[in-house]
Amino acid sequence: MDQNHRSITVQSVDTGRPLPQPTLSSASFWASGEDGILRIAQCRSCEQWIHPQSVVCPKCRGRDIGMAATSGKAVVIGFTVNVQQWLPKFPPPYVVAVVAIDEDPSVRLTTNIVNCDPADVRIGTKVRILFEQADDDIWLPLFEPDPDAQGELGELPEPDDYKRHLRPMVSANKFEDKVAITGVGQSQVGRRLMVDPLSLTVDACLEAIADAGLTIDDIDGLSTYPGASAGGMSEGGIMALEDVLHIHPTWVNGGGDLPGQNGSIIAAMLAVASGLCKHVLCFRTVWESSHSALQREGRWQAGSGRAIGMFEERAPYGAMSAANWIACQASQYLHRYGGDREALGWIAVNSRTNAAANPEAVYRDPITMDDYLSARMVSTPFGLYDCDVPSDGAVAVIVSAVDAVVPGHRPVFVEAVGTQIMERLSWDQGTMSHLPQSLGPSAHLWSRTDLTPADVDVALLYDGFTFNALSWLEGLGFCEFGGAREFIDEGRGIAVDGRLPLNPHGGQLSAGRTHGYGLFREAVLQLRDEAPGNQVSNPKVAVVTAGGGVPSGAILLRNS
Known part of the structure; x- marks a missing residue:
């Protein structure tokens, strides 16, 4: 094994995490951590890294795609400290993060940062892989702060030039x-x-x-x-x-x-x-x-089973709400452009001020910035x-x-x-x-x-x-x-x-x-x-x- 690969696997325990349902495409990813090595799909023709695994390379359109070993090192580019109890056996607080792998920062994983105080996680924190065995064929990739980094922060990927994809109008007749x-x-x-x-x-x-x-x-x-x-x-x-x-x-x-x-x-x-x-x-x-309300009262039985669709790569990490997902973007925004929660707070205060005049609004009692800042947190930087x-x-x-x-x-x-x-x-x-x-x-x-x-x-x-x-x-x-x-x-x-x-x-x-x-x-x-x-x-x-x-x-x- 290459010395850059670190083989650590936590034995299978019932942590209360929802298990992902491996698909025909993703099964190899979930099973690849058995030996403690993080593997990501890679095009064998142009060496482009691909995640989630696809049937076509987005770079060369090739079809020869397989799993390849990575160093298991990454950088936190967005995160949230979740304090909301979404799952009965997965208690908060815990860190949900988006990490960019060292081999290609455009390839990211949603995961948990573990083995540290949640308050110590930062945008740019360098992390390394460890796995939690969740089932016979599922090894969940988790990350912990990389001690070799000695507190040094990693570089963030620059935003994509999305406007280069703008298409002109097809016809002047709209x-x-x-x-x-x-x-x-x-x-x-x-x-x-x-x-x-x-x-x-x-x-x-x-x-x-x-x-x-x-x-x-x-x-x-x-x-x-x-x-x-x-x-x-x-x-x-x-x-x-x-x-x-x-x-x-x-x-x-x-x-x-x-x-x-x-x-x-x-x-x-x-x-x-x-x-x-x-x-x-x-x-x-x-x-x-x-x-x-019907679910809480036991009058509506919620479905159970493994996480599928968009939740396959989120639910195992307790990222059950869009509050968790979007909070990761919000954390990078505040890091990249500066500022604090008050810019968000004024949007909330303005909305409640406006609702006070609307007889149709659900909540009409005004709130102040102090009310906003003192309200309970849900998933940082988002409060109630x-x-x-x-x-x-x-x-x-x-x-x-x-x-x-x-x-x-x-x-x-x-x-x-x-x-x-x-x-x-x-x-x-x-x-x-x-x-x-x-x-x-x-x-x-x-x-x-x-x-x-x-x-x-x-x-x-x-x-x-x-x-x-x-x-x-x-x-x-x-x-x-x-x-x-x-x-x-x-x-x-x-x-x-x-x-x-x-x-x-x-x-x-x-x-x-x-x-x-x-x-x-x-x-x-x-x-x-x-x-x-x-x-x-x-x-x-x-x-x-x-x-x-x-x-x-x-x-x-x-x-x-």
Whole structure:
């Protein structure tokens, strides 16, 4: 064995970690640590390192890929100290980290940093591998501070030049010019409503249809996100709603692989612009709050088994929430650009201030910066008020052909969309300086319009966490990278009467998590001067973003 390889394996014990479900592709990775050596997939043709293991080399497109030994050394490029009890037998605090391997810093692993005080972990900490045997065929790669580094910090990989992937417009004839937003609706939104989610969907849909001056018979398309889904994230999708309303649509869409939750609205625009539909009913329903309550009461049995999908490489390390994943990016942002939690705090304080004026908001009691800083931590640097509010509710939107707008009903028009993927569709392999997928869609948005950030009067930016909204502010070009703290200006810059009003209804941080659709509805109401709470003075242009990570999208709306 090469002297650079360090063979340490912890014997199999029940630590309470969820076990990954090895796939036909990933099984060799999970089993490779049996002898204490970290192995990563590598292209045998061009020697490009690849993780997660793929069937095609992203560099040379070769197919000859196998597992190769590494030194087992890496650098921490993002981390969070998790203090939330996500799993019953995996007690906090513990460090979830993204580490870049020495052989190729573009190749990263999500892992735990162990054998040290969590407070001693830093961005740039040099670490080395050790394995925990979790099953006969699973060795979990963990990392500990490398004593040979003697406290010396490693270099961080520089952010990718994502804009080099920007594609020019295919045609000067924009599909956006052929559509209008003619109606919006919303059900009751609240915590633990204990209402059938399909009933909430119907409430929102009927309100949106009436708002557009239409009837159910006028609707000829349905679009939703993410379709039928578990965990309180859907009412059942297209099948459930069609079985209730009997619309007999000429086109339907439902799925999760879209440019953010509002990608289902963009898909509806494309269907209308193509002439396939005239009026598409788009809807999004969540009932997370009631679902969680039912689970706690034992009235809803949660599924069990090994971690699959995106959780295969996260759940074994206790990274059960997007709070853990996105906190890793936030930690690198604060390290790279300087500053502290207060820039995030002012976003939270502003949201609650705005929600106080919104009778529909879930949380309306104002908070101060002292309240923000003293609130319990969830996953550093995120505390309680950095996280959005799980809720029950439904929102619906009508997309119509511009020549089918009902007279007397004021439409909102679509100026541009930002949908292009320029970054790795990954929580850890690509962008680490900002929220993944907030940068590429932003650049694409401005390539489809002559308007600029200076033309925007109100911003409805996805705020599953405060850092999400900060990333969108910078990604959309309202300020330079690292400039959000100065732009926010202790809340003055993003207030309703500030340079760029941000989420005047309270956003998902205070009004309730309606997964992007609530932000879209608020943008429409602002442009129609019909906001239920704070109304921005005479707004002409609004920007809306959606997607709390990957993939995501942006939409530019105008009222004339």
